[in-house]
Amino acid sequence: MHNFEIGDKVSVLDEDIDGVVLKIKDTSITIETIDGFVMTYFVNELIKINNINHLNNVFSSKSLTSVLNDKAEKKKRYFVKEKKNxxxxxxxxxxxxxxxxxxxxxxxxxxxxxxxxxxxxxxxxxxxxxxxxxxxxxxxxxxxxxxxxxxxxxxxxxxxxxxxxxxxxxxxxxxxxxxxxxxxxx
Structure with missing residues (x-):
């Protein structure tokens, strides 16, 4: 199920096009581009860009650094003692x-x-x-x-x-x- 609403700001995934949702019908969404063109895309071709607060909630109070640190793979450290001859x-x-x-x-x-x-x-x-x-x-x-x-x-x-x-x-x-x-x- 898509979660787009009329008035949402969206961006087309594979193209450099932004716009506002005008109409939603089944799996297709009609938008008006910033340049004033009316175009229709499938739901899976668009991404919502206007709900910044929603994105902030995803990260909650964690800083970007702590999120990246959590994602970073813990690397094992190996020490090789050199044998002196x-x-x-x-x-x-x-x-x-x-x-x-x-x-x-x-x-x-x-x-x-x-x-x-x-x-x-x-x-x-x-x-x-x-x-x-x-x-x-x-x-x-x-x-x-x-x-x-x-x-x-x-x-x-x-x-x-x-x-x-x-x-x-x-x-x-x-x-x-x-x-x-x-x-x-x-």
């Missing part, structure tokens, strides 16, 4: 570029620069061993390979130390990854 552990990165080690290196000879770099490398390596760090990375750069050769000589003096080129994706060329095998009786 050895690759995710902290890795000490030691940059041996001279400008990272001293404020002013102008006037230093290549021999003095190499000694500063090697002293720093040895200190960091021994620190990592004391702190039982499993891995560290020395960033030495490319250059002529003198520093890299000296580092490899240094690493070879220690038992339980292995080394290889560091990840190209992460460090590019010019870095060495050092692994420290820790003894259990320390």
């Amino acid at each position: 050895k690759k995710d552990e902290f890795v000490l990165e030691v940059d041996l570029h001279i400008e990272k080690l001293v404020k002013n290196f102008r006037g230093l000879s290549n021999f003095e620069i190499l000694n500063i770099q090697m002293d720093n490398a040895k200190g960091q390596l021994e620190f990592a061993i004391r702190k039982r760090m499993p891995k560290l990375v020395f960033i030495h750069g490319v250059g002529e390979g003198v520093l890299k050769s000296e580092l490899e000589f240094l690493f070879s003096k220690y038992d339980g130390i292995t080394f290889k080129e560091a990840s190209y994706q992460k460090y590019g060329v010019g870095a060495t990854e050092v692994y420290i095998k820790q003894s259990l009786n320390r």
Whole structure:
């Protein structure tokens, strides 16, 4: 059963036409459009637009926000605890570029620069061993390979130390990854 009455303001569902109900006969309703045309539609093609108070009663005293919150689907929250493997552990990165080690290196000879770099490398390596760090990375750069050769000589003096080129994706060329095998009786 339709609930339209003569005088109701209506809108046509599939067209941009508004009007006022003039006549109701069975399932057809005759309206006068805002432009003054008289047209006839079926009941299911029209919607009543004049009874705003009726719409307000549908929502009662609830605010739009609370209605939307009621409609919102409760989403479950999932937390995935990341399993840390050895690759995710902290890795000490030691940059041996001279400008990272001293404020002013102008006037230093290549021999003095190499000694500063090697002293720093040895200190960091021994620190990592004391702190039982499993891995560290020395960033030495490319250059002529003198520093890299000296580092490899240094690493070879220690038992339980292995080394290889560091990840190209992460460090590019010019870095060495050092692994420290820790003894259990320390």
